[in-house]
Amino acid sequence: MSEYRIQGDTGEWEVVVGLEVHAQITTNAKLFSGAATAFGAEPNTQVSLVDAAMPGMLPVPNRECIRQAVRTGMAINAQINKWSRFDRKNYFYADLPQGYQISQLYHPIVGEGAIEIQLDDKDPDTKKTIGVERIHVEQDAGKLMHDQHPTMSYVDLNRSGVALMEIVSRPDMTSPAEAGAYLSKLRTILRFVGSCDGNMDQGSMRADVNVSVRKPGGELGTRTETKNVNSVRFVMAVVEQEAKRQVALIEDGGKVVQETRLYDPDRNETRSMRSKEDAHDYRYFPDPDLLPLELDDAFLEECRASLPELPDAKRQRYETALGLSAYNASVLTAEVETARWFELLLAETAAKANKPEADVAKQAANWLISELFGALNKLGKSLETSPISPAAGAELLALVADSTISGSIAKQVLEKMLETGDGAGVIVERDGLKQTTDTGAIEAAIDTILANNADKVEQYKSGKEALFGFFVGQTMKAMQGKANPQMINDLLKKKLA
């Protein structure tokens, strides 16, 4: 595994990265108020008295939010703290109605865990374990709208009080690729668990990127924190740009200052937002409105029992039990929707063929990855918006498996299925795409081709065996693709012998 290095004037530099990821917990209700959390609702329509911090209002923890945080912790094999506590983080801002954010500084609900990444799906040597220091739950703030009035800013409190998990990694990443892989993997896990929808473009997930540089193996340098980066690509860009900037700065005789920065994707650069000197003093202290959070064994057991098969385990099973290649297993487990789709397809296919899943898994996986993905891609669609269902896919695969149609015809049928929404059987029947197993017809076609290409037959017989493929192609063409390829092979061999 090659090390990522920044080439400076004074030699090589290493980058050290840690991520703090804010993930919105998928629930219908906010962390402490019971108000709804729909995305894109009209401003200030998802706001309770608690969210608006009216006088005398009090927070009450939402059990489902706590449950999802615990399940997430379990999914990364983290320590679950049966006793945790909420703290207030005090600061003034117009989008923060209480004047403090309820968070967990001193006693987070989830402690040490780990996430395994693999930079190259085909190379197990690129595996690396990234430590997760903690996960805590906290409230989101509202949003300021500056475009509603020439001189005033407006406040939308729809997001105020929405539950977030803050997932804090160890500074274990040493390249943009590792940072990207970590964020992708974390997102996959959250989506498998169902604790966060991972929609980065809607702000459901965003990362604060901590970057420092050092001479390889040397002391850790001063870090900067680039806030609210909202895509994997941007996180990688931030690491790259920030590392370069820091190396150039140090080599110019400057010093990296601990500060908060913002990423500007249009110019692909980070900019200083505020330095440590004007950092807030958040005056954290335990929230006296809330009792410590105590989790009992029954609750933890329920959380554990409700966990689905997680991506690493699933991938392992696809390789060992289903015999899929490492690459295919990785592709199929990268998204919870892909794995779900694949497993439905697999079950239907196995049922139709009356065979164990392991016997049809490769066929199903190959078709899904090399045929369906490509076809959907062309239409600008994904599995989530796919016009055909796993059952429809299984029907098509069954037609190939029992030699009703050939693989190449199957491609045409798939296109028509996507176009019309009709089933594979209907299309094959209607368009007369069934494979011909009529020996006479195939033989007649072969005879004509051999007669018209006497020179090539001569060359074949004198040892140019590569021409066999030419004859197969010509025959298939003459049969309009509908002949059984195995039959063509057998008959050709006989006639050319």
Add this chain to the structure above:
Amino acid sequence: MTGLTDLGIAAIRKGVVDGEFSATEVATAFNAAVAEAQVALNAFIVTTPEKALEAAAKVDADRAAGKPLGTMAGVPIGMKDLFATHGVQTTAASKILEGFKPQYESTVSQKLWDAGAGMLGKLNLDQFAMGSSNETSAFGNVVSPWRRPNDTAPLAPGGSSGGSSTAVSARLAPAATGTDTGGSIRQPAAFTGISGIKPTYGRCSRWGVVAFASSLDQAGPMARDVTDCAIMLEAMAGFDPKDSTSLNLPVPEWTANLSGDMKGKKVGIPREYRLDGIDPDVAKTWDDGIAWLKDAGAEIVDISLPHTKYALPTYYIIAPAEASSNLARYDGVRYGLRDLPDGAGLQDMYAATRAAGFGPEVKRRIMIGTYVLSAGFYDAYYTQAQKVRALIARDFTEAFKLVDVILAPTAPSSAFALGEKSADPLEMYLNDVFSVPASLAGLPAMSVPAGLDRLGLPLGLQVIGKAFDEQGVLNASLALEQRAQFTARPAKWW
């Protein structure tokens, strides 16, 4: 009709139930008393005679229809202006909330209305319940109905529930709600010769009560006597799922189980409360109380609460720390006062709004609280204070292994004159010296009138009980009440 305003909760309800008089007659009589006293005593920030009449009319109609009547049926009460009341201005006696009309009703006030009580108005208080004399109210201080002999100097009604104490003492209301963070029910009750109980922390929901210090704030009743307090507390208390710190326990039948018989009970006398230079009248009243409880059958036991002397400094770290955060929401953005100078940005708006909206005592406590929570001082102040708070609570736990209740003075003196202590915050804070320890430990504590001092002003005795043992507190208080025979009341001068 004037006789009606001399009645307390139990008597009013009985009269209404028995048909001796109507709830409407009662409400009318108290409304008149409120109106007559408003200019001189300033007990209310807003009066709501129509609310009192409306509730009374409903009780009268229910009675006529033969429907069951609640435990507070026909009783008009004063509501401390810290409780959010739907559609009725709720200010916490601060300019920053002037004009604020909540679209919700606090749990405690709702329970009282559900029990048949009506609202005479919103009672004045120290601003955000911060004060011991009512002098920090933004709406002018409440004046006690009591006066020193041959002296018209206005006296403090105590604080922060000073509007409540004055209203009950001056017969403007048979009872009133109070809230107690470090003594805000007990000290004003003692100053005005009435009874008041702060129940165990968590008994009464804090939902809809403007927060001062969340870990200490607790609502309770202020009334003419112990029985009325028991009736009203039963109506106010109860688990509220909207308050995470609310006690999930059934409300005991305190009234039905009231008994002044102290046989077999042990009463602790904490030696640390006998301060050097204690007011001789206060000391004598305390000795009277000891004798009365002995007479009621109790055994008197000397006990020690060794960390008592740290209670005040601990309280004045924790309460301001919580307040500094609780009051951050008053920022001019969503409700209440907004001071937006020309060309001002957000920070300027905060500064101008809070400068104009908060009074000096509130600002002082916000600054103290901000300081003790700030980086570099947090451990030395806040963390240390939390440790001491735990030690103070442990003192009580140890003491209650030996005794059933503790008897102490409520306040170190009788009512002082307005202006007498307001120049020196520290001297004002000392007023809470006997009341703060029970607050820090979250224990039920009650003040009952015990006698008059050499100036003819009321003195109170305080009974502190075990957590959840309001019954023990009420019973010991009843034993004191039965023997103190406190019948003094302020001569009407307003």
